[in-house]
Amino acid sequence: MVRGVGEDRDMQIAFVGKGGAGKSVISATTARLIGRQGHPVLALDMDTMPGLALSLGMLAGPEGLPEDLAEQREGEGWVMRTDVSAAELVRRHALPGPDGVRLLTLGKLPGHVRPGSTTAFRRALGFAEEGWSVVGDLAAGTRQAFFGWAGFAKIVVLVVEPTAKSILSARRLALLRPSLPDTAFVVVASQAREPADGPRVAEALGLPLAGVVPYDASVRDAERAGHAPIDAVPDAPAMLAVRELLASLGRIA
């Protein structure tokens, strides 16, 4: 396989943005492509209504990590058990998927807050073993990111549709920059209707443009049918655009 610039290094990437912008499809495809390059890659589904598994081409339940990985201590709240390292957590609990991708799901169901499970998941966020890449799909909106869940990443990718609402959400997310001074912030225009949507969105946010993923009905159809777009329509324009996006992120990393 021909390797492009930057493809030899591990990458820690967080995808953030408004609901429906395309975070799951783009992050799942990115994780699979990194896996195909022969790198170990951990995909993190941080959504409390998980769905990344479908876009990865896997079946995974919403159960998340076992509650007993963490314990409640007086005065400290929930803390990780000291005998479980982040590496062990990934080795034991990350589900194997296609192209060597391993998946961890937060899996906190609405109304079923499981603090031990959430604590364990947050521990896994810091996982960056030698040679491993980490691709995180954050829950829609700003909340998780504002509470530090994007802190694991060396690159934060704002996934932005060319709509006023999506751009406004991204403007809020861009407020994270001062709190993450060593992290690169880039924009990907998602579900773009025309090439000019890319520069327009990047300009509105004052951030560099890392890619333009076009609106793609074939990807929509794959998602509707519950198939991973990278398997169902590997040569669709949106899939090719994610390949270009990854090459562009590789040059940053």
Place this chain on the structure above:
Amino acid sequence: MKVAIVGKGGSGKTTVAAIVARTLAREGRQVVALDCDTNPNLGISLGIGPERTLELASIRQSLDDEGGAEHAGTIDELLARFGDDAPDGVRLAVVTKIEKPNPG
């Protein structure tokens, strides 16, 4: 009537809520539109534009601030103080918003 609109991100909650609110207002009803999202964009779909949407203060946050709850008035006073007027006479208020990002 009191209507809550829920669903997955990107499924169209905000757009549907805005159209429902404005349609009810056009029928002559008094309408309060509450944006309960931590990433509140309802103002855009109601038609007040991104800048005014960004400037809306959160009622919840103002109550959480020091002494806020003790000095809070009636719901009408809160809406008057923290809300904004959208077209067709819809009164818009943001219930929850997180202002300050924390470092990772």
